[in-house]
Amino acid sequence: MKLVSRIILLCLLLFTVVAGYAQDSAPLISGSFERADFETFAKSVEAKTPYRFYFNPASVDSVVINAQLQQRPLAEVLDLVLKGTDLRFAIDAEKRVYITSGTQIATELPPAISARSPPIIWPPLTPMKRMPARNQFRRRRCN
Numbered sequence: 001m002k003l004v005s006r007i008i009l010l011c012l013l014l015f016t017v018v019a020g021y022a023q024d025s026a027p028l029i030s031g032s033f034e035r036a037d038f039e040t041f042a043k044s045v046e047a048k049t050p051y052r053f054y055f056n057p058a059s060v061d062s063v064v065i066n067a068q069l070q071q072r073p074l075a076e077v078l079d080l081v082l083k084g085t086d087l088r089f090a091i092d093a094e095k096r097v098y099i100t101s102g103t104q105i106a107t108e109l110p111p112a113i114s115a116r117s118p119p120i121i122w123p124p125l126t127p128m129k130r131m132p133a134r135n136q137f138r139r140r141r142c143n
Contacts, residue, residue, distance in 0.1 A: 027051075028071040038063040038099075041081065045074070051091070055099035059087065 027049040033041055038060035042053040051074060065081050074097070078089045082099075090098045092107035 026073055029069050029074055029077045030071055031069050033065040033067050033069070036065045037061070038065065038081075041065050042097075045077075049074070049095075051095045051097050053097045053099065056101070059101040060099060063087070 029045060029049070031044060031048075033044075036044075038055070039057065042055070045051055046053060063081070063085060067077075067080060069077055075089075075091065078097070082089060086102050088100050088102070088104035090100075090105040090107045092098075098105045098107070
């Protein structure tokens with residue numbers, strides 16, 4: 001009886017780990033793009049995956065995509081598509097893809113800034129001056 005319960009427990013644990021791994025794996029991109037503009041490419045990827053693209057249409061209007069893609073991760077595909085341009089991409093944890101011209105967006109805080117670190121206050125606060133005690137002030141009568 002103990003052996004059966006251990007086997008069942010082991011199987012449940014194994015299925016839990018496999019299910020967790022399957023949720024974390026990124027979807028792979030496949031498709032044929034011949035002389036496709038970037039907006040068409042982005043709409044196609046959005047239709048097949050949970051990713052959402054954010055970009056300025058004027059900055060991607062000159063990008064023409066000629067590629068045959070077979071089961072490739074999105075970061076690798078974007079490296080290929082944006083090669084030779086000044087466009088950069090960033091993918092955040094919520095599967096949002098940002099395409100920018102020239103500068104890359106940071107989608108995470110640096111390790112030095114975290115929930116455990118003290119808050120950064122700028123400009124720095126100056127220490128307060130000590131206020132005089134109440135009895136140091138005396139009322140004067142005005143004539």
